[in-house]
Amino acid sequence: MKKPLSKTLEEEGIAFSFPIEIRNADGKETYHETSDGDWWKFEYNAAGQATYYENSNGYWRKTSYNAAGQATYYEN
DSSP: OOOOHHHHHHHHTOOOOSSEEEEOTTSOEEEEEOTTSOEEEEEEOTTSOEEEEEETTSOEEEEEEOTTSOEEEEEO
8 A cells, every 4th residue: 555645744854734635737636635544546637537546445446538528448
């Protein structure tokens, strides 16, 4: 399992507060971490559709879309 961002920030001596939220240029959340240590992250395609999701419980999913925006592939 991957290390939460808070651990990296602590190791680097960077101050932060919970929740840790990171958003992309379009305002979509790409990372979220709670004070309980739970975290999740998203990746998006150019159309803003979620193509990848992963969380601290080990769950992940990948999705691909066609030009019409319909899901054409799903894996978890």
